[in-house]
Amino acid sequence: xxxxxxARVEEHLVRLRLGSVATRLDAILSDxxxxxxxxxxxxxxxxxxxxxxxQKKRVAMGIQIAHFPVAKTLDDFDFKFQPSIDAKxxxxxxxxxxxxxxxxxxIFGPPGVGKTHLAIALGRAAIETGHTALFVTATGLIASLVxxxxxxxxxxxxxxxxxxxxxxxxxLGYLPLERASAHVFFQLVTRRYERGSMLLTTNxxxxxxxxxxxxxxxxxxxxxxxxHHSHTLVVTGESYRLKQQKRAGLLTPSRKG
Numbered sequence: 610x611x612x613x614x615x616a617r618v619e620e621h622l623v624r625l626r627l628g629s630v631a632t633r634l635d636a637i638l639s640d641x642x643x644x645x646x647x648x649x650x651x652x653x654x655x656x657x658x659x660x661x662x663x664q665k666k667r668v669a670m671g672i673q674i675a676h677f678p679v680a681k682t683l684d685d686f687d688f689k690f691q692p693s694i695d696a697k698x699x700x701x702x703x704x705x706x707x708x709x710x711x712x713x714x715x716i717f718g719p720p721g722v723g724k725t726h727l728a729i730a731l732g733r734a735a736i737e738t739g740h741t742a743l744f745v746t747a748t749g750l751i752a753s754l755v756x757x758x759x760x761x762x763x764x765x766x767x768x769x770x771x772x773x774x775x776x777x778x779x780x781l782g783y784l785p786l787e788r789a790s791a792h793v794f795f796q797l798v799t800r801r802y803e804r805g806s807m808l809l810t811t812n813x814x815x816x817x818x819x820x821x822x823x824x825x826x827x828x829x830x831x832x833x834x835x836x837h838h839s840h841t842l843v844v845t846g847e848s849y850r851l852k853q854q855k856r857a858g859l860l861t862p863s864r865k866g
Contacts, residue, residue: 615634618634619631619634622634627659628662629658629659629661629662629663630655630658630659633658637654637655637658641654668736668737671736671741671742672733672736674741674743675732675733675736675741675742675743675744675773675777676743676744676745677729677732677733677744678725678729678744679729680729680733681725681726681729681730681733682730682733683699683700683703683727683730683731683734685726685730686699686723686726686727686730687723690846690847691722691723691844691846692846693843693844693845693846694723694727694842694844694846695842698840698842699727699731699842702714702731702734702840703730703731703734704734704738705734705735705738705739705740707806707840708735708740708774708775708806710838711801711802711803711804711805711806711838712806712838712839712840713806713807713808713809713835713836713838713839713840714731714806714807714808714809714839714840714841714842715808715809715810715811715835715836715839715840715841715842716728716808716809716810716811716841716842716843716844717811717812717813717814717841717842717843717844718810718812718842718843718844718845718846719812719844719848720812720848721848722844722845722846722847722848723844723846724779724810724811724812724844725779725780725810727810727842728744728777728779728808728810729744729777731777731808732744732775732777732808735774735775740774740775741772741773741774741775742773742774742775742776742777743770743772743773743775743776743777744777744779745770745776745777745778745779746778746779746780747778747779747780747781747782747783747784748780748783748784750770750778750794750797751786751790751793751794753766754766754767754770754790754793754794754796754797755789755790755793758789758793763793763796767796767797767800770797770800770801771797771800771801771804771805773805774805774806775805775806775807775808776801776805776806776807776808777807777808777809777810778807778808778809778810779810780810780811780812781809781810781811781813781821782811782812782813782817782818782821783812785820785821785822785823786821786822786823787823788823788824788827791822791823791824791827791828792827794822794831795827795830795831798831798834798835799834802834802837803837803838807835809835815832815836818831818832
């Protein structure tokens with residue numbers, strides 16, 4: 610290939626936004642010269658490489674936008690340690706099909722059993738299947754909405770949280786909500802109802818949500834919308850953190866007598 614033709618090919622690749630192929634053009638051509646594929650096989654490999662690069666870039670950007678606190682995947686999750694979890698259902702949810710029908714996920718369980726891990730892993734899986742996601746703690750979300758309400762920009766903030774296809778709200782119920790806080794959260798749930806999926810983790814069973822929201826009617830209204838189209842996971846196993854502390858010898862059985 611003459612220098613002129615090569616330069617023209619590289620320019621075309623850049624103008625067509627095939628950046629990965631343009632960057633690796635020499636390596637791709639060397640590999641093709643060695644393997645001597647057919648024209649169709651070469652084109653297939655060329656386009657496949659570019660698509661893979663774009664997918665990785667899109668996923669990386671989606672993960673950055675989602676603001677996950679840590680990196681977690683389903684492959685990292687120990688389903689054997691938490692046999693109460695329906696692993697088959699979790700794998701199905703990881704396909705992202707529930708998002709197309711704006712269904713919700715509610716994960717119940719005590720602290721330390723892996724609820725946040727599952728939430729982040731399912732959020733990452735949603736991004737990998739082409740959806741947008743946003744992770745926020747319940748306290749952070751409520752504080753943001755209450756502040757926006759006080760500054761007369763609640764509509765804009767609700768629009769922001771309504772935008773991602775999957776909104777993950779972590780740790781609802783660890784602190785009780787004031788009435789104003791419960792009301793703005795209800796507005797968000799109503800805004801997303803049958804329009805966008807929510808994934809909620811909580812340490813409180815639904816029977817205690819009246820105390821969480823400080824109002825039985827608001828709690829019932831939130832539950833009505835969250836549970837209408839939903840999947841629930843109840844984790845009843847041991848805390849991972851306590852497990853790690855036991856392995857490290859930080860916790861020892863108490864002696865009687």
